[in-house]
Amino acid sequence: MPTYRPDLAAIEPYEPGLPIEEVARQYGLDPAEIVKLASNESPHGPFPEAVEAMAAAAAHANRYPDNEGYELREALSRHLGVPSGAIWLGGGSSELLRTIALAVGGPGTNAVYAWPSFVIYRLGSMWALSERREVPLDGEHRHDLGAMKDAIDNDTTVVYVCNPNNPTGTHLPTDDVLEFVDSLPERITVVVDEAYAEFVTAADYRSLAAEAAERPNLIVTRTFSKIYSLASLRVGYAIAHPRTIAEMRRAQAPFTVTQVGQAGAIASLTAQAGVAARVEENARGRRIILDTLEDLGIPHADSQANFVWYKSQAADPRGDYIRAGIIVRTFGSEWVRVTVGTDAENRRFLEALRAIR
Ligand SMILES: Cc1ncc(COP(=O)(O)O)c(C=O)c1O
CATH class of the missing domain: 3.90.1150.10 (Aspartate Aminotransferase, domain 1)
Known part of the structure; x- marks a missing residue:
């Protein structure tokens, strides 16, 4: 055995x-x-323009994908209004979340997140040998940011905020999340998972992409799996400070975003x-x-x-x-x-x- x-x-x-x-x-x-x-x-x-772009890209599948994702990062930069150097691609946002867990975790550290929430925060912490601190949602099934803050100590290296939260669908006002991020020591990485951001219609919600591009301790993760219908293609992205991205990529496998997926994602962005x-x-x-x-x-x-x-x-x-x-x-x-x-x-x-x- x-x-x-x-x-x-x-x-x-x-x-x-x-x-x-x-x-x-x-x-x-x-x-x-x-x-x-x-x-x-x-x-x-997927949007018809994405299907067409992916079919064309499939003809070149003998080549490895562009590991830098140059064109997709440029397209996302225009779409989001953040520099392309602040965009990091992954094989679904799950792969980015796993990579973050490995890059900041390890024995002697802990990860703080709400529960129930997206299971990859739990799995990532276990893969990374980090201690898990799961903080129950409040009575309205929302993140309890006060209780999450109380769970943080000197060994905390990462805090996940799923906004809106899976599986409850509840959201936190963006100002509350930003205030929470501001209240934490800068050595802690805060991950705001915005996988469902596009579906939000509440007036007190907006993406933290612009803030994440400038703050080394804030990472926003997004995905093409949901609103863009590319779940099977595995294309996710994060917005983070270029220095943060450089650190994260040390723990990432190469070539996790296929060229077909990149082509589909670029075309999807034109279908607003x-x-x-x-x-x-x-x-x-x-x-x-x-x-x-x-x-x-x-x-x-x-x-x-x-x-x-x-x-x-x-x-x-x-x-x-x-x-x-x-x-x-x-x-x-x-x-x-x-x-x-x-x-x-x-x-x-x-x-x-x-x-x-
Ligand atoms: C909150 C949340 N984050 C991230 C993901 C991962 O999506 P993907 O890896 O397809 O980008 C999901 C998928 O269900 C999710 O619910």
């Missing part, structure tokens, strides 16, 4: 949402009748009218789901993302929804996270929600 790191035995490999085909096989359902609302994916395919339409569609679907939960008296969190978090009243929510042909994500035996889909998918879900609760 080969030797493995004993601490890794405590880690359960990441469990993705069930694929439609597997659910169809297991439950004897018609795949065409199943609606997958479990992984916070976009219900739409399509992005605006998707944001509106999502906000509409989110509103209807939240209003229905309210009408039914089902406990839920106020979401600004492309998913909604609620406490199911069913004995077996996971099984009940699957039998109704809806794949949702369950957490423990009660809490459910449902991704906002197309209008038709949302109608199917709402029908199931009224029956199953």
Whole structure:
């Protein structure tokens, strides 16, 4: 038997949402009748200009990708209004989060983050052999920044703030996050995960990209997996100070962003009218789901993302929804996270929600 790191035995490999085909096989359902609302994916395919650019890039797949991501970083620089030197690319933002954990963590350090939140903060800390300090969300399922501050000590090297938070969809006003960042010692890296930023419609929210480009202790992570529908291509990016990026890249594997993905991402950025339409569609679907939960008296969190978090009243929510042909994500035996889909998918879900609760 080969030797493995004993601490890794405590880690359960990441469990993705069930694929439609597997659910169809297991439950004897018609795949065409199943609606997958479990992984916070976009219900739409990539923008047509992205599909075209990716097809063209595929013809050159014999070459390694541009490891500097020059053109994508230039395009993001124009889109975000930050210097291209402040943009760092990764194989999905998950890869960037993992790299950050490895670059700032290690034995004797700790990582502070809210719980429940995105599982990669927990996994990254375990991979890095850092101590995990998981701070419960407040009564409204939001980050409790005061309690997070209390959890920080001299050994803290990284704090994650997921805004909006996965799995609850709740957001923090940007001014509160900035005040929190300002209140911490500069030796602590604060990661603000903005994977769902594009979906936010609240007036007190904006991206911290501009601040991150200038502050060595602040990193903002973003992704092409959600609003841009490129989840399968694995393209993420971070905005950070160039010095911070140089330190992070020491811990990053080369060539994690494919050229096909880079081409798709560049073309996607030109589709901003399509992005605006998707944001509106999502906000509409989110509103209807939240209003229905309210009408039914089902406990839920106020979401600004492309998913909604609620406490199911069913004995077996996971099984009940699957039998109704809806794949949702369950957490423990009660809490459910449902991704906002197309209008038709949302109608199917709402029908199931009224029956199953
Ligand atoms: C909060 C949050 N951050 C980051 C990610 C990672 O996305 P990706 O690795 O596809 O960029 C996800 C994916 O679900 C997420 O929910």
